[in-house]
Amino acid sequence: xxxxxxxxxxxxxxxxxxxxxxxxxxxxxxxxxxxxxxxxxxxxxxxxxxxxxxxxxxxxxxxxxxxxxxxxxxxxxxxxxxxxxxxxxxxxxxxxxxxxxxxxxxxxxxxxxxxxxxxxxxxxxxxxxxxxxxxxxxxxxxxxxxxxxxxxxxxxxxxxxxxxxxxxxxxxxxxxxxxxxxxxxxxxxxxxxxxxxxxxxxxxxxxxxxxxxxxxxxxxxxxxxxxxxxxxxxxxxxxxxxxxxxxxxxxxxxxxxxxxxxxxxxxxxxxxxxxxxxxxxxxxxxxxxxxxxxxxxxxxxxxxxxxxxxxxxxxxxxxxxxxxxxxxxxxxxxxxxxxxxxxxxxxxxxxxxxxxxxxxxxxxxxxxxxxxxxxxxxxxxxxxxxxxxxxxxxxxxxxxxxxxx
Ligand code: SF4
Numbered sequence: 512x513x514x515x516x517x518x519x520x521x522x523x524x525x526x527x528x529x530x531x532x533x534x535x536x537x538x539x540x541x542x543x544x545x546x547x548x549x550x551x552x553x554x555x556x557x558x559x560x561x562x563x564x565x566x567x568x569x570x571x572x573x574x575x576x577x578x579x580x581x582x583x584x585x586x587x588x589x590x591x592x593x594x595x596x597x598x599x600x601x602x603x604x605x606x607x608x609x610x611x612x613x614x615x616x617x618x619x620x621x622x623x624x625x626x627x628x629x630x631x632x633x634x635x636x637x638x639x640x641x642x643x644x645x646x647x648x649x650x651x652x653x654x655x656x657x658x659x660x661x662x663x664x665x666x667x668x669x670x671x672x673x674x675x676x677x678x679x680x681x682x683x684x685x686x687x688x689x690x691x692x693x694x695x696x697x698x699x700x701x702x703x704x705x706x707x708x709x710x711x712x713x714x715x716x717x718x719x720x721x722x723x724x725x726x727x728x729x730x731x732x733x734x735x736x737x738x739x740x741x742x743x744x745x746x747x748x749x750x751x752x753x754x755x756x757x758x759x760x761x762x763x764x765x766x767x768x769x770x771x772x773x774x775x776x777x778x779x780x781x782x783x784x785x786x787x788x789x790x791x792x793x794x795x796x797x798x799x800x801x802x803x804x805x806x807x808x809x810x811x812x813x814x815x816x817x818x819x820x821x822x823x824x825x826x827x828x829x830x831x832x833x834x835x836x837x838x839x840x841x842x843x844x845x846x847x848x849x850x851x852x853x854x855x856x857x858x859x860x861x862x863x864x865x866x867x868x869x870x871x872x873x874x875x876x877x878x879x880x881x882x883x884x885x886x887x888x889x890x891x892x893x894x895x896x897x898x899x900x901x902x903x904x905x906x907x908x909x910x911x912x913x914x915x916x
Contacts, residue, residue, distance in 0.1 A: 513618045516598050516629035518643040526550045526631060527586060527599045529579040532738045532762055534668070534685070535661030541693045542653040548644075550600075551592075553582045556741035560585050561896050567620035574863035574895055575735035576613045578742055580620050587625055594625050598644075603634040604769065608838050608868060635769075655766075656701045659800060660692045662761040663708055667715040667814050669747060673756040674720035684715055704800070708807040716813050726914045727815075728755040729850035731843055732861030733869045734765050736894050743861055744900050746907075750859075753911055758815055758855050760846050763801055765839070767820045770794040772836045779834050818849040826852070829883075830876055838868030844876040851884040857914055858887070859907060864895025888913050 543550045564581025604610045631644045671681040695701040736742040747757040777787035827845035890910035
């Protein structure tokens with residue numbers, strides 16, 4: 512029997528979290544702390560993590576699973592933690608894709624050396640109901656606000672880091688805002704989003720920037736590889752070092768994609784249940800919040816305006832049926848097309864090795880995208896444990912060379 516996280520463990524155990532979105536997950540850690548959980552975010556991103564993953568996960572399996580599991584086992588073996596007081600947390604999408612089974616892969620990897628460690632699932636599909644860990648409605652709302660603040664911070668950070676005159680200005684502003692948002696979460700004032708958005712934009716706009724124009728490069732693809740510096744070899748940093756500005760679609764898009772897929776299921780298969788009703792209400796709430804952020808950023812005028820999710824959906828309709836939702840499904844071509852429509856024809860399509868569904872909806876759509884947008888300069892990069900960093904970077908450099916040509 513796998514170890515189960517009991518209610519008492521909330522007071523005795525530290526939960527290890529994988530690092531998918533450095534800004535967002537840092538904020539989400541505060542939510543856990545406010546609700547009585549002790550957590551530690553794992554940030555190690557060197558080759559040792561990949562090698563550890565290879566010991567436990569077959570290299571035919573999805574690369575994100577290999578990395579997340581490698582990061583956990585590497586941390587556990589480091590001697591920094593008492594395994595009797597540790598739990599690990601992994602997300603499950605609850606859909607048909609293999610991400611729903613990462614939990615079992617992780618349990619299998621822990622089985623021999625760390626059988627006492629409970630594995631927690633973070634999901635919104637009702638999986639793993641018997642665990643003592645529960646996301647309460649209050650935690651859910653707090654996390655949602657962390658996604659919103661994480662998105663706006665990621666957006667402004669990428670712009671100012673590209674152009675900052677004094678290296679480090681952006682990082683110190685980011686650090687300051689993470690602390691301020693943590694304080695807002697603690698004091699309960701975090702729902703005053705408009706005021707915080709405006710203050711963030713104003714503050715980042717004060718950073719002295721170089722007066723030049725660099726090409727924008729969009730990053731789309733599978734959720735983990737798109738955002739995680741461990742998985743994509745610090746792609747945002749690499750693009751900046753090569754003289755480009757990374758444009759990374761909001762994490763909120765993925766949350767809305769998951770919510771609207773449940774609503775679509777009800778429409779496609781002609782049924783209504785409590786899940787479709789709740790997810791529809793959640794989707795409409797998220798859309799309202801997204802539009803509020805878009806309005807504020809547009810009004811300010813200096814930073815990249817995120818895509819409206821309804822615009823993404825209509826872009827998706829040009830290529831796919833919205834029933835195609837395995838993996839990141841219709842979201843990948845929709846985000847690629849939205850970038851093209853918003854004047855960002857240069858796109859890195861990040862794919863994990865072993866990810867069949869996303870190869871179909873992403874690489875499979877490249878020809879159609881190029882036909883519709885002749886200016887498209889798209890490179891698909893497959894991240895896998897055997898590919899060297901130099902090889903992967905060379906592919907991206909070729910795409911960047913196309914811009915200069
Ligand atoms: S989307 Fe790809 S990488 Fe993610 S679980 Fe599915 S097959 Fe694996």
